[in-house]
Amino acid sequence: MVRIQKSFKDLADGDYGTLYLVATPIGNLEDMTFRAIRTLKEVQLIAAEDTRQTRKLLTHFEISTRLVSYHEHNKQASGSELIRLLMDGQSIALVSDAGLPAVSDPGAELVADAVEQGIKVVPIPGANAALSALIISGLPTDQFMFTGFPPRDKKPLAEWLTHLKHQEGTLMLYESPHRVKKTLDAMLEHWGDRRIAMVRELTKRHEEAARGTISECMAWLEEHPPLGEYCLIIEGAASGAREAGENGEAWWTALELEDHVAHYENQGIDRKEAIKKVALDRGLPKRDVYNAVNR
Structure with a gap:
């Protein structure tokens, strides 16, 4: 059965509250939108991945809304309580440490539970690291796939790369500075020497994009040790080579x-x-x- 959400229907007595997914800055505080600030001020509760990080943001924008924790390790207990509050009519804003919540983030489970209960879920758009890196990469943007963080261990990583090998769209993923060299080496082995953009410090003072082939970027990292989390944007498989x-x-x-x-x-x-x-x-x-x- 198709269920229709009318996001901005006037609330009636007895209606559930609304779950707002509020984008926060990925570096530069000026990424924050007027609508995001207003929403965070108007909701009854803000659920944050890291309350210490979010509190700094709220202080900067003089937002005094009550703040609670919702993250990977407490999502079961906290999630059920948030759903209860929403069903009681309270509106809640969900935020992550940076960018859009519910992308590679436990917030996705809260959204799924809210949808299942018939609770309205409304996006408050804003900055996103993967898409920001994609549009400055110089690689094709007509078809792309976001793949999150690669597996850490060698065998699962090899299986993951094999699974994605024939994807023709541009690939977007996140990687830590401690594992980026290992991941690039595995990509070169399984995918060949594709074009790539390594983007870090997006919207910050030291924003940087390194563009070249995988092997060229690996050589560059030997001379410039990796710093900060990377968005890796990798050329997809050539059509006809599948x-x-x-x-x-x-x-x-x-x-x-x-x-x-x-x-x-x-x-x-x-x-x-x-x-x-x-x-x-x-x-x-x-x-x-x-x-x-x-x-």
């Missing part, structure tokens, strides 16, 4: 480089883009393919 032959070899294995480029040109792709796709298929630097087919 299926391997019966012997397990890629479809282009028997082709000469020029024939491989011609295959893409015959699909209406210009030569420059065709060369990029061939380089991605074969895990070769783009300039090596260009030099080989233009001798």
Whole structure:
């Protein structure tokens, strides 16, 4: 049965409260919207991932609304109490430490419970690190997938990378400075030398985007030790490279480089883009393919 939410219908006596998902700054406090500030002032309760971090934000904007904790380790007990309060008619704002709540965040479970109970869930949009990194990456934005944090251990990471190997859309993920080199090394092994953007410190004074191939960015990190959490934006798989032959070899294995480029040109792709796709298929630097087919 389809259930319709009318987000801004006037409240009647006995109606449930509303769960607002309020975006907070990812670095620069000027990312905060007027609507977000007003909402945080008007609700009866703010549920925060880290109350110490959120309290600083509330103090800055002179918001005195009651603050409670909702995070991964107390989500069962806290979540059921928040749902009870919403059903009693109180409106609650959910915030994360930075950016949009409920994205790679335990807030998603609270949203699911609220929806199940027929409670209105209203987004208050704002900053998001992954999308901000995507739009400055220089990589395709017409199709993309957000994949959260990669697994930490070697075997699950390898399985995760294998599962995503043939995704044609641009991939977006988060990684810590302590694991980024290991993750890039595994990507190079499983995906080949794709184009990538490593973005950190978004909206802050030291905002930085390092763009190149995976191997080039790995070399760059050797000279510039990673600092801060990274948004990694990685080129997707080349179209046509998804299926391997019966012997397990890629479809282009028997082709000469020029024939491989011609295959893409015959699909209406210009030569420059065709060369990029061939380089991605074969895990070769783009300039090596260009030099080989233009001798």
